[in-house]
Amino acid sequence: MELYPQTKPDYEIVISGAGPVGLSLAIALCDLGFECLVVSKDGDFEPQKGNFDGRAYSIAPACWAMWRVFGICEALEPFAQPILKVEAEAANFSPICFDFEEDEEIDGPLGYIVETHAILSTLWEKARKTAGLTFKSNTKLSGIKTQSDRVLISLNDDDTKISSKLLIGCDGRESFVRKTAGIEFAGHDYEAKGIVATVELTKPHEGVARQVFLKGGPFAVLPLKNNLASLVWTERIVVADSLMTLNDLDFELELREKVGDFLGEFTLKSGRFAYPLKMRIADTFSTDRIALAGDAAHTIHPLAGQGLNLGLKDVAALAETIGKAAHVGLDIGSTLALEPYDEWRRADTINMALGMDVLDKMFKAPPALRGLVGFGMSLMGKSELARSFLSREAKGVSGRNMPQLLQGHPIQF
Numbered sequence: 001m002e003l004y005p006q007t008k009p010d011y012e013i014v015i016s017g018a019g020p021v022g023l024s025l026a027i028a029l030c031d032l033g034f035e036c037l038v039v040s041k042d043g044d045f046e047p048q049k050g051n052f053d054g055r056a057y058s059i060a061p062a063c064w065a066m067w068r069v070f071g072i073c074e075a076l077e078p079f080a081q082p083i084l085k086v087e088a089e090a091a092n093f094s095p096i097c098f099d100f101e102e103d104e105e106i107d108g109p110l111g112y113i114v115e116t117h118a119i120l121s122t123l124w125e126k127a128r129k130t131a132g133l134t135f136k137s138n139t140k141l142s143g144i145k146t147q148s149d150r151v152l153i154s155l156n157d158d159d160t161k162i163s164s165k166l167l168i169g170c171d172g173r174e175s176f177v178r179k180t181a182g183i184e185f186a187g188h189d190y191e192a193k194g195i196v197a198t199v200e201l202t203k204p205h206e207g208v209a210r211q212v213f214l215k216g217g218p219f220a221v222l223p224l225k226n227n228l229a230s231l232v233w234t235e236r237i238v239v240a241d242s243l244m245t246l247n248d249l250d251f252e253l254e255l256r257e258k259v260g261d262f263l264g265e266f267t268l269k270s271g272r273f274a275y276p277l278k279m280r281i282a283d284t285f286s287t288d289r290i291a292l293a294g295d296a297a298h299t300i301h302p303l304a305g306q307g308l309n310l311g312l313k314d315v316a317a318l319a320e321t322i323g324k325a326a327h328v329g330l331d332i333g334s335t336l337a338l339e340p341y342d343e344w345r346r347a348d349t350i351n352m353a354l355g356m357d358v359l360d361k362m363f364k365a366p367p368a369l370r371g372l373v374g375f376g377m378s379l380m381g382k383s384e385l386a387r388s389f390l391s392r393e394a395k396g397v398s399g400r401n402m403p404q405l406l407q408g409h410p411i412q413f
């Protein structure tokens, strides 16, 4: 027997997951006039409760432009460090290879570095005030069943059941939605972890984001407000695990020994967090009544800080796709309506993930070849064409068909 007879579904759209991608998508869709329910496994984000996860994100200008359309950049600015220059070098091979001063082609900084908790609390604040947006916190999905005109969703609180035209999984890389929909998530593990910590620097960082490619993996110093910096130290799992067992003093000693002059004098200002690194891409980003966005659809090596940026690009493309479908009278949960999203985002994601893979492999090459890699980088750093291409990739403005939100415009039809 059908659970729901021919009534209207309870919601037009249900989003599972209230991370930066889920919240951004909910805001974008509600701005288009849709009614959305966000189901969040956690309670509302409260930084004072200590949900700091150590990460700071480098947000590409195109994604920042989308957040400007949402009206949240003013609230974020006090916490956002503009990136004025990016430097990357291969260890033992100087001088510096890339050095993007403020971009010649596009006004403004190369991006912004913001700590996760500032992003999440600002998005929560905005989402709470967004018309058409309802939250169900401390709740998880426990079952999904698609029907011809709706998806039936079971929740784990007292076995509530709801229905919706479309379910969007923004529930991170272990996505329940993706797994339950039977969508493959192919890729590989890097056998490495990224250790993240915040330090205070003695010398002014001057808005320079820096990366050095060490034997164990890349080591990044991302400038934060107040002369703080977020470190991302990639090491093989066994080394990373042993670094995590050290007390702060010994950890600082190891850090000085490994990266010495590159980092300069510093004081550790936060706890340490270690993240296993993986590359995975979903076989499809949408199927009947279901779509995926953010880490639920893809997870990549963080060496260029593009994971969340890819997710925010999904937000812009998916909101525009759904809005257009509704505008021309299509059923927003149908395969026909969602197909353009898959075409729009999957190739870009694969290119970015493979690019990160190639870089990672290049710097794991034997020492003799790494010298060659360093030489190649230094040539690239001097080539105007290569610099322009890499700068546009980092800014999130590459590609011919940019979603309207990434161009800084509200979606219009």
Ligand SMILES: Cc1cc2nc3c(=O)[nH]c(=O)nc-3n(C[C@H](O)[C@H](O)[C@H](O)COP(=O)(O)OP(=O)(O)OC[C@H]3O[C@@H](n4cnc5c(N)ncnc54)[C@H](O)[C@@H]3O)c2cc1C
Pocket: 016, 017, 018, 019, 020, 021, 022, 039, 040, 041, 042, 055, 056, 057, 058, 059, 139, 140, 141, 170, 171, 172, 173, 175, 176, 194, 195, 196, 232, 275, 293, 294, 295, 296, 302, 304, 305, 306, 307, 308, 309, 310, 311
């Ligand atoms: C070390 C490191 C550094 C990084 N640095 C950068 C960077 O500089 N720039 C950048 O762009 N990216 C960076 N990334 C990538 C970035 O962290 C992710 O791409 C980003 O967090 C993805 O956001 P999301 O909202 O898709 O997923 P998540 O942030 O994982 O959020 C998923 C949400 O879903 C919730 N959830 C999970 N399961 C369920 C469920 N069953 N039901 C309901 N809710 C659920 C979770 O609680 C969470 O709130 C980095 C990653 C790592 C590991």
